[in-house]
Amino acid sequence: MTTAKATRAAIYVRISQDRGGAGLGIARQEGDCRALCASKGWDVVDVYPDNDVSAYSGAPRPKWQELLEDIHQGLVDAVVCWHVDRLTSTPRELEDVIDLADKRGLELATVSGEIDLATPTGRMIARMLGAAARHEAEHKAERQQRQRRQAAESGRVAGGGKRSFGYEDDRITIRESEAEHVREAARRTLAGESLASICRDWKGRGIVTVLGIPWKPAGMRRMLASARISGRREHTPRSSWEGTRPLLGEIVSDAVWPGIISHEDSDRLRALLSDPTRRKRHGSGRTYLLSGILRCGKPTEEPEKACGWGMVGRPRSGVPRYVCPNTPGTDACGGTATNATRTDEHVRDMVLAAFDSPVFMKRLRESDEDGTELYEKVRADEEELEELASDFGARRISRKEWMVARAPIQERLELNRAKLAKVSSKAVLLGFVGSYDDMLARWERMNPSQQRAVISSAVRAVHVLPANPRKRWDPDRFVIDWIA
Numbered sequence: 001m002t003t004a005k006a007t008r009a010a011i012y013v014r015i016s017q018d019r020g021g022a023g024l025g026i027a028r029q030e031g032d033c034r035a036l037c038a039s040k041g042w043d044v045v046d047v048y049p050d051n052d053v054s055a056y057s058g059a060p061r062p063k064w065q066e067l068l069e070d071i072h073q074g075l076v077d078a079v080v081c082w083h084v085d086r087l088t089s090t091p092r093e094l095e096d097v098i099d100l101a102d103k104r105g106l107e108l109a110t111v112s113g114e115i116d117l118a119t120p121t122g123r124m125i126a127r128m129l130g131a132a133a134r135h136e137a138e139h140k141a142e143r144q145q146r147q148r149r150q151a152a153e154s155g156r157v158a159g160g161g162k163r164s165f166g167y168e169d170d171r172i173t174i175r176e177s178e179a180e181h182v183r184e185a186a187r188r189t190l191a192g193e194s195l196a197s198i199c200r201d202w203k204g205r206g207i208v209t210v211l212g213i214p215w216k217p218a219g220m221r222r223m224l225a226s227a228r229i230s231g232r233r234e235h236t237p238r239s240s241w242e243g244t245r246p247l248l249g250e251i252v253s254d255a256v257w258p259g260i261i262s263h264e265d266s267d268r269l270r271a272l273l274s275d276p277t278r279r280k281r282h283g284s285g286r287t288y289l290l291s292g293i294l295r296c297g298k299p300t301e302e303p304e305k306a307c308g309w310g311m312v313g314r315p316r317s318g319v320p321r322y323v324c325p326n327t328p329g330t331d332a333c334g335g336t337a338t339n340a341t342r343t344d345e346h347v348r349d350m351v352l353a354a355f356d357s358p359v360f361m362k363r364l365r366e367s368d369e370d371g372t373e374l375y376e377k378v379r380a381d382e383e384e385l386e387e388l389a390s391d392f393g394a395r396r397i398s399r400k401e402w403m404v405a406r407a408p409i410q411e412r413l414e415l416n417r418a419k420l421a422k423v424s425s426k427a428v429l430l431g432f433v434g435s436y437d438d439m440l441a442r443w444e445r446m447n448p449s450q451q452r453a454v455i456s457s458a459v460r461a462v463h464v465l466p467a468n469p470r471k472r473w474d475p476d477r478f479v480i481d482w483i484a
């Protein structure tokens, strides 16, 4: 044996936010570790600094990997760190270190206390220290979550980030110039207009976000679906995130700030905007106002039964038309077509003429369904569903019991939601109807999405009969299926 080589020590330092306030910066850790090495007579071969956001986030630690590699290569005899909780972030990682101590005689020294991994007692201490640190971090995460929830429940203002559209920097005072636009967007969305259409209109009018950029549909969707604009706080537990924050959180309290729109409108918007079947409409090219509303009325071989397929926009030689699609794999007949421009005008005239009639107005005003009552029914059912879910969550009922109890409520809920939507569209119409000429003037100023909302509020479908080859334009081909 030659003279004993000095122990080659690697210093591992790590900065993470869980000790941020304790003054344990990387420099301080390194200085303390170097002093420890000097007192032990160890040579410092290298310093491995990792900078991760949290000790327990499972974020990659490249320098730690490098250190393990160097230990395996036999370049390092000892590891020095400030505390066991700096060294490993999971019990499994600690076991890896203990294994290395076993197999390679790796020594471990920490500034906060002697740990001899060669002895069972030393290992036990290391494991306990690691477990304690982990417990502390988990407990801290839980505490933060609880604090966030408490803040949400007490309706306080959440800190950080930009102010919200519609509110001043204090997040409490309503900025009326913007609040007006929030109300407008809510109204138009509830009337069935697409978010893309509202964004286009706002862009033209120079209405921008708090960042000073034009509104996009995704941002508008979040704004309109937020409980915030109705003066309520919602809580979205981190555990419910799937990559991004879910659109809807759980409404936990009335907020300290006032609402811009009513709770009722907010709930309707939230239901509408979170509906996965909500159709996406894109505004490129010509908009076919009546696609989906027009139904192919060509008779089939079965008596009394028409094709019934929804007609779609499809130009021929540059002329816009609606056709029954001959899509392979469907039983659409592909046998009906009509000029789109003339059809749009014809259906518009039929609808406006109907609105102009006193009978229609009377029926509209004598709505047999009371919106408020319906709304309360919907809310009650939603609450019952939530209660059932929490009963199931707390294991007071079984999954099967939950499913069985849920089914009839959901059925009723869907029915009432559909009715509520109809009441909402009637409300839209009340603001639209007037004399034929007034309506026509208003119609011309509307975009296709708004026009479609008006038609859908009164018309369930328009059946298009096959063309009479002797007539160029035949209004009798169109049979309107009116709502109510």
Ligand SMILES: [Zn+2]
Pocket (backbone or CB within 6 Å): 296, 297, 298, 307, 308, 309, 324, 332, 333, 334, 335, 336
């Ligand atoms: Zn057809």
